[in-house]
Amino acid sequence: MSYQSEQLREEKVFKDPVHRYVHVRDRVIWDLIGTPEFQRLRRIKQLGTSFYTFHGAEHSRFNHSLGVYEIVRRILENFKEHPDWNEDERLLCLTAGLLHDLGHGPYSHSFEKVFNLDHEDYTREIILGDTSVNRILKRVDPKFPQNVADVIGKTYSNKLVVSIISSQIDADRMDYLQRDAYFTGVSYGHFDMERILRVMRPMDEQVVIKATGMHAVEDYIMSRYQMYWQVYFHPVTRSSEVILTKILHRAKHLYEQNYKFKLAPLHFESFFKEAPTLEDYLKLDESIVMYYFQIWKDEDDEILSDLCNRFVNRHLFKYIEFNPNHQFEQWMELHKLFTEAGINPDYYLEVDSSSDLPYDFYRPGEDEERLPIHLVMKNDELRELSRESDIVEAISGKKRTDHKLYFPSDFIEALSDDSHIKKRILEILEG
Amino acid sequence: MLQEHAKLITFFSECKELVGRKRLQKMIYILKKCQFPFSERYQFHFYGPYSEELTLRVQELINLGFLQEEKEKKSGYYQYRYTLTGEGEKFLDHYNLDMPNMDEHIEKMSETSSRFLELVSTMLFFEGMPKEEVEEKVLTVKKKQNYTSEELQQAWNFIGDMGIQH
Incomplete structure (x- = not known):
């Protein structure tokens, strides 16, 4: 056989x-x-x-x-x-x-x-x-x-x-x-x-x-x-992903600056160089990643250490609804205020959009985008699903999208109550 | 914030007007292959390389009021017309994005049909293979399109004109 x-x-x-x-x-x-x-x-x-x-x-x-x-x-x-x-x-x-x-x-x-x-x-x-x-x-x-x-x-x-x-x-x-x-x-x-x-x-x-x-x-x-x-697309999950992404960016940045890690990030090196071999790739799994995050909690670099602490101990960023069109100027101002307050906005201020997590909504295939779901009728004729189903038609039209602003509320709370920076940041975040 | 969206707004601004979702998908894919820094991830679908991420991002631009999408009825199907709005232009002015000029590439693609762009993008999807194998693969996965050997040759010439090495 x-x-x-x-x-x-x-x-x-x-x-x-x-x-x-x-x-x-x-x-x-x-x-x-x-x-x-x-x-x-x-x-x-x-x-x-x-x-x-x-x-x-x-x-x-x-x-x-x-x-x-x-x-x-x-x-x-x-x-x-x-x-x-x-x-x-x-x-x-x-x-x-x-x-x-x-x-x-x-x-x-x-x-x-x-x-x-x-x-x-x-x-x-x-x-x-x-x-x-x-x-x-x-x-x-x-x-x-x-x-x-x-x-x-x-x-x-x-x-x-x-x-x-x-x-x-x-x-x-x-x-x-x-x-x-x-x-x-x-x-x-x-x-x-x-x-x-x-x-x-x-x-x-x-x-x-x-x-x-x-x-x-x-x-x-x-x-x-x-x-x-x-x-x-749960906002709490997105918050943990924002922190995870920031950790990886920070670790990569430090590596590129020849920062001396307490534990050499051997499993990450080829990833930092954006050229992992298949062998490197297969060696890295989530248990290894979590091990490094535990070690990095005690790094001298304050940003890496803080972000790893947040991720490991689920101390996540808070979020608010944000409209990048109407609030673009507020975003610029927040960026400036965070910098003045000593909070690096590159790692502690992020707008996350629904398109950051591509998800395939059902699409009827108009303009030959994607092959739709076809129903086969009694006479063997094929009919596209949304043309037969009112429910499907209702959710395959214009898509709802979503943007949220993520930030560490504890850092902002820790600023002096007298500081005009804190007052202004809270004014913007609390609408 | 919205850096990838800003790149797309730049694209729409340089296009002036764009008709067809398929055309949009294929143009961004080809521009990516020309090393323009778009980040949308593509997968192969029944109609060639397709990016769900791009579809969603364009929808976000529409919902934010940066882009206008008009649905037009053609014989037997719908097509979509995209134009940048005043809000979109304003956003781009604020953004100060450092993006290489795409005018010449966009103009070349605008002179061709969607069918041709579909052929070119499908050939580019198999770029790691020798030319003969690319052609064989394209004719297999897109047999319904019945591409002729002249069209294949025109596509190779086009790929060369766009400065893409094969």
């Missing part, structure tokens, strides 16, 4: 709080789960710093990756007999689902911004480079690693395979919405996935939804919308 079709003697199951069980029968999948690169995902949290807001949100990218694999497996069970589905693509699709987030690093969002990285590039490198994952994939077929990378990169020739892993209704989103809702403990984010899986159909180059399943999809779109504003 070829490696590609080898089955385990007994099915392995992982107990999972979202899908009850994750079932593995293919030898290739089992071997991939056991690689160091995949196991590393246990040490990368799925929701980054959200645990400061929702204390249960400690789940990892490992949990999510298994969940995506399981959803793909269930989708393909339903597609098995369908004439538009090619069963030869099964293993490729399962593998891409399992490995789609392999390149995520610690606190990806902040790291990517500060060090100019892209986790998708690393996913590709891990799959195609000299790694345990690559060796397993090559045993399937020499072309298999490239095919897996192409599916994840959305450039694979069979678009149907791509759309199961990544489209506006895909296995990735269906897992993270339910998993993030479960671990944060919020009541939104839930939808009837079993129903959606039953009404999904492979058709030509995409997955379409049987028209009778429209209400289940409406629920899914609504849960995406609510999770974004209630969980992903």
